[in-house]
Amino acid sequence: EAQVTQNPRYLITVTGKKLTVTCSQNMNHEYMSWYRQDPGLGLRQIYYSMNVEVTDKGDVPEGYKVSRKEKRNFPLILESPSPNQTSLYFCASRTYRDGNTGELFFGEGSRLTVL
């Protein structure tokens, strides 16, 4: 089954404790991206990757890091989480074979609370 898998789905942590949210897709998609969703603001792009070893900032990259060492994986790293990073996070992927027109496939989301 074609899917994007995120882990953990739910996490409560404390300020300053490094954490990683993993994202994996099995569709051989070139493009992967991370979003956060907050009430009234919609989904905002954190980082994206066009392919292996190619990453770029989205609209809200501060406080986050990513890496793309393998095509299928795109982890999101919070080196020193703060309460303003409490949010619902989505990973998504799509092919780039159709240019910039392809459908985004989303993971089920990771709800993060930073105390």
Next chain:
Amino acid sequence: RKEVEQDPGPFNVPEGATVAFNCTYSNSASQSFFWYRQDCRKEPKLLMSVYSSGNEDGRFTAQLNRASQYISLLIRDSKLSDSATYLCVVNRNTGGFKTIFGAGTRLFVKA
């Protein structure tokens, strides 16, 4: 001003009603356009792509007006199961390859 703007609603409509959502985008370099549907606390899923010629998928019709930078979604014969948030989404590749989401329009369909 947000790059993609939608009326947040909520729209409260009875079953069988026709409802229309609008969306405007500000970046004229935007290339492709979509409507996604998001159920409460779930991931967004593609509802339909939007083309200048207009396109229809069953009870759903989407339209794009590039000159006015305006996108619409029409839902006919609303069902209870249509209750969700509808996200207007725009792709562009200026300033990076970006996918920009509107904040969403909430729809409640009541019996």
